[in-house]
Each structure stands twice: as structure tokens, then as C-alpha cells.
Amino acid sequence: MPAVPGRRLLQGSEAIAGAMVGAGCRFFAGYPMTPFTEVLEEMAKKLPAVGGVCMNAESELEAIGMAWGAAATGTPSATGSTGQGLSLMQESLAEITLARIPLVVLNMARAQGDYWQATRGGGHGDYRHLVLAPVDVVEAVELIFRAFHLAATWRNPVVVLGDYYLAHTARAVDPSSWSPEPLPPAEWALTGESGGSGHAKLLSFLGSAKQRDGAGYDLAVHYAACADHTARMLKEVPAQVEVGFIEEADVVVVAFGTPGAYVRAAVRDLRADGVRVGFVRPVTLVPFPAEVVAAAARHVRAVAVFENNTGQMLDDVRLAVLGEAPVEFIGGLSLDPSGFGIAPDLDVAVVRRRILSVVERHT
């Protein structure tokens, strides 16, 4: 294939870092951990060149704290880790959300055990994050741009849930074609300048009403306002989903992220062999494309869910299907002894066999 001008073969981490800088990110803080490490390395290379700051924080706690502080100044900011590191960050993530500060958070996860962490959150209180789950490097670039935009628009953290494959596989992408929409202005951001005006800005997870307004912190009022905002966000942000072969399917398979590519390939092969199967791949995990899953499940004999965990998204699929069809789990924990979630069960032949067994039992 002839070389396309502007197209470059980039490892996922480098493409993601490039897309973040392209999207306007000017502050990044992280603590090394496989398979997230290379994203941090790339940000350390790329950010200073554009006048940004990359901090090699002393722990994940400090990484999220630094990103919180930078984001509070209206600087498009991001942090990340693996699910393990994000566990440490959950307390801060809960409060950043309740302080309504935009932030992009990468989870280069080990296999898919972090679905619940990402979509439910491991922190305290009533809050939700938007969660985007790219299937590959090309889609990750697109979703990184979307993540910064969603975060700034909704003043809410956005999680990009990837994995080892996403961070470490190379794909041809074209950075010269990236033209991000400008981010909305951040009038709420702290700059120091409103001090002494009688109306100095406050950015707090306890609320932004001040004593002078005769109010002060009233957590009931603040939490209710946050809940209303979250409900509106979940209603208005469009769910993104990829579907294939769902017309006249007997079985529909639901999968997200990297395994979604294996399911897509297995379904395509099975269709070529005349087996009536289709797939649904949620791209946004929050908001979950429940309507699309429900519609795809309406006339099938069974719905199958493939994940590299013990069945987490399975809950959301069941909630979407609401008993209209049997929902079966055909995934399982990664068999990779390193714990990074690399093969051997991510194999089109394996996925194909598991889908076929569902088809055989229900037709």
C-alpha cells in the first residue's frame, strides 16, 4: 500500500498522548504502572514542547491531586493509571465530580475487571463519570478528542477505558488531519483575579454558595443540584455504539473494548458460514446504549455477553434487555499469567466456539 501523506504508524500510547495534546491538554500528572506507563512517558516528551506541564507524581494520590489543581484553573488536564492506580484515586475522583471540575482520566486496564470501577465509580456519594471504551487505536484518538470536549462541556470527569492492547499495539493514524473543536470557555475557573472583588470564586465539592450570600455550605442543596446536573448529563449525552449483522439474528453478542474486535471478527466469520448472529459494541459505557441493546435483543433467541472478567457489563445488558430474551455470559477471567490481560483467550476461534455453543443451545 502506498504511503499516505501525514499517516504514521504509532503505538497506542503515543497516539493517545498526541491526541490529548491535540485536544488542548496542557497538564498531565501520572505515576508509572504497566500498561499505562508509556502514556506518561509520551506526555513527558510532548507537553513541555507546547508550553504544558507533565508531572511524574510521587503517587497516584498526588497525581490526581495535581491534575485537580491544574484543572481548577481551567487548564485542560488529564491523569491516568491502571485500575489499580485508579483505585487509589477514587476518593478524589468522587469529590472532583461534586466540585464540577472537568478532567480526563485514562484507565489502561489489565484485562476488563475495571468495568464496575469505571462505570459505577469506587468513590463515595452520588456521582457518575462518562466512560468511553475504544476498540482500537484509531477509535481511541477520536474518543480522546470527544473526552476533552465532554469534560469541558459538562464540567465532569470523563474516563477513557483502554487496556494493554490499546496502549501497546501500533496503528496507522494521521495526526495532520486532527482538527479539534475549541473547548468551551471556563468562566468558573480559578485565576486568582476575582479576589478582593466582593465575589471571589470558590471551587468546592461542598458547594459554591458563600457565607456572604447568606448561604454557605448546605450539602443537601449542593448534592441535589449535582444530582440534577448528572441526570441531565446522562440524558443529553448521546450514547455511542457499533452494531453489526443484527438484522434477523438468532443470537446477538455484546462486547466492549478490545474483545469487541474479536467478537466482531468471529460474528463476521459465522455470518459468512450462514450462522445468524450479530453483535453490539457499546462505545460509551456511560451512558450505556441500553435502547440499542434492547432493540437488538427484541427478536433474538438469546443474548450473549463476552468480557474478560467474571461478568460485569453483563448487569447493564440484563438491565437493558429486561427479561425479553435470555442473557448468557460467554466471557471469563483472563488466563494470562502476567495479569496484564494479554491472550490466550482473546482468540477469534475461542470466541467463535463460545458463540456457536449459545446458538446451538437456543436454536
Next chain:
Amino acid sequence: MTEPVARDVVPTDAPPNAPAELVDDFTPALVDVGLHHLCPGCGEPIAIRSLVEAIAEMMLAQRTVAVFGIGCYTAFSNNLDVEVLQALHGRAPSLATGVKRARPDTVVVTVQGDGDMVSEGLQEVLHAAARGENITCVMLNNGVFGETGGHMTATTVLGQRTKTSLEGRDSVAHGRPILLADLVARLDGAAYVARCAVNSAGQLARTHRLLRRALDTQLAGAGFSFVEVLTMCPTGWFVETADAPQYLEEHLGAVHRAGVLKDVRADAAAEVR
């Protein structure tokens, strides 16, 4: 402000025989509302007043971002006319780092207590100091978790009774207190480290000078500045309000000794001379 008027001393050994009247509003310019719900005799409002007055005097109100920790003093995070970023318990130094690195033109000050900074967040302040982060951290040290009602912190002195050290802090059972200013002063990134108190007018005047010097250190871009202010907590110490200043002197202040522990700019100036 109205002209000062000499008034009779009101006797306080009996209920007043006349209703209270407002003499003047002494609320500092950068405090929105003078009222607060902290206990009588608390040292924290005095320290915060001194800090915001220093910010006002140095004409920094329009450049300052204060990052508040969690403690009784959090009552002031929504009551100042300077910009405030509310942090989690213990985490203010990393947030302050993010603010300062993203906007180097701001003056960034953390306000934390001993429970916040030393018990929960020790690693945060030590790393910020080691990095030479060009911010000012202010620690209000009363040797007790005041907000939860008088529990032992990492700075509680030996023998001090708290609800979790009922017979007094014991070195074997509870370990020894951390003298944070001494620890911070040992780090190369720390440019200015001082400890002071608010238990007398003289100590308060000194506190005010030290806070100004710390802010000045930040303005000079010299590195990390740290002021530990010993504050009274009669409620958490289980002593009479009027006895608290003296109690501070004899207990907390006898272990956490006041003084300027480090001032690299003064040292450099002395070398030049």
C-alpha cells in the same frame, strides 16, 4: 472605620445590664462575614485573619488562590474574598502544586491543620517541600483533631489527654509526636520554614511577620515556604477557654518550639555581607 471612642470597661462578672451594641465592624477586608461557628477561644480564626491581612497588605488579593484542607478552619473556605479551592483532607499540597504549575502567576497558599497535614497528608507536604514547589503551606497546629471532638493527631504531645489517649499520649502505646517544621527544614527544596503561635499579642505580631516573609519567599520564586502556627483549642484540650493561651505555652509550645528554622534568602544575604 469610625473614630475610636473611649468607653467604660464593662464588668464581666455579672450579666450585662444593657443590651449589646455594635461598636465597629472589625471584619478584615478579605473576610466576607465576620461571624463563624468555631468555639470561643479557638486560635484558628486569629491565624486566618493574620494570613488574609498579610495577603491584603502585600496587594496579593487579586493573585491569590487559597487551597483549604478539611478541619474546623474549613468554615472559612466559603467566607473569604480570595479565591478558594477546597481540597480533600491531607491533599492540599498536590492541588496547590497543580494550580501553581498551571498558572505560575498566582500566589498559592494552603491552609491545613495538623490532622490534615501531618496525620493524613504527611507525604504530600514532604514531597511538595522536597520538590521546592513555589507555594506557601500554612499549618494550624493545635495538636488535636478539633473538628471530630478532641482526638489524637501526629503532633499531639506526650502526656496530652485526648479522647483516644485518655491517660495522656504515651510514647510506647501511641508513639511520639512529629515536629513537622523541623522535618520540613531538613529538605533541600524548603526555602523558608518557621513556627509561631497566636496565644499572645506579641506572638501574633510575630506570626504576621513570618507569614509575610513566607509569601515574600514565594514572590521571590525561592522555593517552598512553610509556616506552622500553634493555635489554641480549649475544647479539644478540655481546658477552660481563658486558660488555653497559657496551656499552649506550657504544653504544645514547649515541644513544638517557635522560631525561624530556615530562611535560605537571609542566609544567602548574610553570606554576601
